[in-house]
Amino acid sequence: MNRQAGMLLRVALALRASSRILLTGILMALAGPVNAQVSATAEELLDTMVESLRGGGQRATVEMLVERPGETVRYELEIISDGTERSLTRVLAPEREAGQAFLVDGNTLYIYAPRLGRALRLPPSGRSDGFLGSDLSYDDLAGDEVRDAYDASVLRSDEATVVLSLVPRSGAATPYGELRFTASLPDLAPSELLYIDQRATPVKRLTLSDYVLLDDGRSVPTRFVVEDLTERGGRTVATWTEAEFGVTPPDRCFTLEALERGCSW
């Protein structure tokens, strides 16, 4: 059964640019006599899942709820992303945080503090730390670390889902022992990313849902739920309330000037 599912996955990869309907039809047609090596495609599967996670070029408004014991803080964010390594995030609400902005350009992260009236470059840890006190980090949104620091293998799969086991490469800059990345079939829509420590204990879970189907066949999640599974607890829910996918923001949106003054196009 796994081998059949593996073939399904390969086909899904090959046809990810086609429409969802076409893909589903072909997959159903090929579901029988398949024999493929799933492990050989694990890296490609991962690549596809990360691309869906990132959502490509987009302009969106995101509601983020940071839930802590006895307190929930609501943020409203405007996000502009080129779908690769650049994004501009501006805080719209609450009022006391409004105007604060973050610019990610590869590994470099800048923050604009309106009270200071200037942009500051944050240390590299800024990408992996939760921003605005939440459990959600830029690495969670970008998925670069997932793709670059781990060796992927298919842990299990069936007709509905595939679970990748991601084990850190030697010298990888990650503190986790393993990640388990789950996607639903046939469109490889990422549904869960489980972070497991080096003692085989899950410590963080990213649950993805409310997909938007893009023209290229990708199912992009628009609801991120990050749960801290340690004793500390905590949960962050990010929901894309307005989103425009498949856009190509101009380069000027990813400059320090845009960080300070915003970018509209």
Add this chain to the structure above:
Amino acid sequence: MMTITTSHMHDSQNRSVSGMRPGSGFASLLKLSWRSLFRQRRRTALLIAVVAYATLAILFFWGLTDGFLNSIFNGQARLVTAPVVITAPAYHEDPDPIHALPADGFELEAVLAHPGVQFATPRLDVPGLLRSPYTSVGTLLRGVDPAGELSISDLPSAIREGRFLEQTGEMVLGTGLAATLDVRVGERLAVDASSLAGPVAKGLIVVGIIDSGIEVVDDFTTLVHLDDARELSGVTTMTALALDVAQGREAVVAQELNLDLPNNVRAYGILDQMGELATGLAAERIQMIPIGLLFSLFAAIAVTSSLVVSVMERTREFGVMLSLGLDHRRLGLMVTLEAILGSLLGFVLGLAMGFGLLYWLQEVNILGPLFSTLYGDFLQGLAIGTDIRAEMRFEYISYAIVTVVLAAVFAIITPARRVARLIPAEAMRAAE
């Protein structure tokens, strides 16, 4: 009974005085004073005990003070920094890797040729962030040459779990830091740093946990291989060359090295490295001087008081001596000599006991556990552990001899002057 004693005293005194011709020398007075000491054994014993106690107290006080300060300096030199470091002045002022030593900054052979330098090893300190699955902590990573560090630092011997660094890709943490990060030997930490070329991240395996019992060490120490530090910082040289120099010679060796080093490279002894902390500790030592002087002052007053009572009790005896031809000046001198001789006896006894005590406190670690129990909270900010040994210096003799000098001065001022004013006829009639 009283008559018998008096006549005995007179006989004895007569023998002494009759044995001394008028105008005879200082030696005779000294002999007379020495004998007088042993005629009043209880009072002399009290005088000796007071001076001995004061001397012992002064020796103990300074041995303890210097031993404590030395433990701080030595702990700082062996656990936090090095006895002497060669670094760029800019780095000394602003410890940022961008101020690392220039590649052609100095000749290492010339530094090693200095007779005071026993060993040298490179270090590269890099600010970074350690990430575990549970939390992240900002720290200063010290890149070291594992073999070199074994020769200069006490940290490798403070590893309680695992082992010291052997190769790249490894790190050693203080036990407090490891507890904060909840990381164990064999587990990997992510390290983020800002190199000269931009953000850099690495995964390093924890191979050893340091447990020195010193909070400032256990909570902040992060050692990585020099090559990893270079990768994380983008610096190809080092931020400092750590030198092993004998304790107490740090400032001199640094000063001598600076004569041959270029202006953009300087050597700093341990006190210079400690900056304001060392200045503050030096000031503390100076502030201790009045306390030491107080010991001497109280002891000298006790000696003087004892002498005054002695002079009052011996008024008739002094009257007899005056009537037999001993002039007032010599009688005053005799009383002063009694004070000096008694004080010297106490001083010698105090020295023997004091240095004996210091030797014991130097050999056996009694003070460390005592201090950590009494002043644990106060000591937490210092690189000082539970091993505190007393210091033993011969200069303490000069501090303690102040007691004898003061006793002599006070003896001249009060008892000797009282004796000098005695009228023989009245003195001989004085009641005992």
